Amino acid sequence: MAKNNIIMDIKDFDFTYAGVDDPSLKKINLPIEKNKITAMIGPSGCGKSTLLRAMNRIHDLYPGNTYEGEINLYGSEGEKQNILELKKENDFIKLRQKVGMIFQKPTPFPMSIFDNVAYGLKLAGIKDKVEIEERVKKALKDAAIWKETKDRLNKSALGLSGGQQQRLCIARAVALKPEVLLFDEPTSALDPISTGAIEELIAELKKDVSVVIVTHNMQQASRLSDYTAFMYLGDLIEYDKTENIFLNPSEKLTEDYITGRFG
């Protein structure tokens, strides 16, 4: 694979939670392709969320976790940065502006719809009101929630439905023009219709960003993703094009999992 197709490259990555002896992730090697959707599947406790949460180093919110190996983030000019070497809070902030995250439960802030999206922009140091307004509007449109919210931008975001809140959270992340978006089971708290809307939105988003999605739902992984990584007990068992994983897996374990024999 040519290097310039890769936005993030995980190399020999070990992760150990604070106060635990054994690593939760062992020697993970995983490339994340640019403008593609990479799905991570596996049974509960396999480490897929742990890996996802290493990619924007949100683990650092809690002290004592240890990383080994490399996670390289490639810039537009091909320059690489090992995000595991970051130490200063300012560098973390810059990283998280480039690598956004959407959580399992919608997490609207207790403020208006407009302010929810504008908040990240203000954190990024943008002060120009006109620019903020335009970017909020564009983000809401990109997240396919503009029609529902344009008449109630100043109302509290807590009044939106679960699916709308989740799209608002996506809008909030998209507004920062990130390079990578990490989705941690973004639809597992939503009804089927909202799930469909979010999936369409994610498929649409890959024009502009690279997407990594953790999901328990194998249909979702097969519908949505270009690449799939199957993880089990802290190991990356298999990584390939999604169609290969689902139609012709090379590992017995992968086959057993996707055919529902365990997990």
Added chain:
Amino acid sequence: MNRLLLNKIILILSTLSAVIGIGFLFWILITLSYKGITSLHFSTFTNDLVGGGIRNLLVGQFTMALMASAIAVPLGMMAGIYLREYSNNGKLASVIRNLSDVMMSAPSIVIGVFVFALFVDPFGGYNSWAGIVALAIMMIPIIISTTDNMLALVPKELREAGIALGGSKHKIILQIVIKAAKVGITTGVLLSFARIIGETAPLLFTSANNQFFTMDLTEQFPSLTVSIYNLATYPDAESRELAWAAAFVLTMIVLCINLLGRYMTRNKK
């Protein structure tokens, strides 16, 4: 014994107990209202204690409670934020939490004695600052525990979402987490205010009382609760009537603040 019969007996006994308990509350409220309202006159609110009114007492009581809040709310909130957001629930945090809980149940007269030794004796006499400090000491643990508990109700995903959006920890705490816990913390502040505004023991020998109107915090300070305590022991009917009136006014104030606090929490849901 028949279990249906046993069920009935338990039902009757517990209902009776509830009625007795609530009965006393209403008895107190009715007596207080009756005696209080009949003793209330317009002049009660316009005259100072020296002229048979409670104007200076109300102002004094509120001044001290508000000043105490001005000290206790920021201190207590910051301590609560430390406990919930920065301490990582380590040993120090659990020591502080336990001490704060012990403080909350410390007898208020003990706090009064402590402040007397610290702020009254060395300064040569009763003064309002001592009363303010005593009230603040009573208030701080309540605010700590409210802040701590209300912040605990804010889901950790909200903090993570803020961090994931490129926020620094202190900004997320101040701009999002506190906002999410705002109603709960405000209610806690109101309830603790209602608690200290009705306190007598911490004021009894710290700020004591004053018959005249004053805003000088270095002097003895007029207090509604201490006045009720004093007036009720006087032999003349006028003093005792004024005590009833003052007690009624105090109860209404505490009741209103409590109701306001409850109304705020209900509105949130």
